[in-house]
Amino acid sequence: MWYFSWILGVGLACVFAILNAMWFEMKEDRRLSALPDPSNKPKRSSLGDPAA
Template sequence: MWYFSWVLGLGFAVTLAVLNAIWLEVRADQNN
């Protein structure tokens, strides 16, 4: 079941990237 850990890691990386992008957008809006 190597694919399970691979998909789990991929989903975690994607979620982290999306949250990081949203956080950067919110921080940019607060600075203006």
């Protein structure tokens, strides 16, 4: 019967790892969505800029 507790432990460890990864991804997505979008930067005017 040792194999039952072994497979149960391995299964629970896998479930814990998957849930932990899902939690980390959710937390990372929430952090990234809270940051301002870098593509929405105001465009610089080329008036008075001889290099433009």
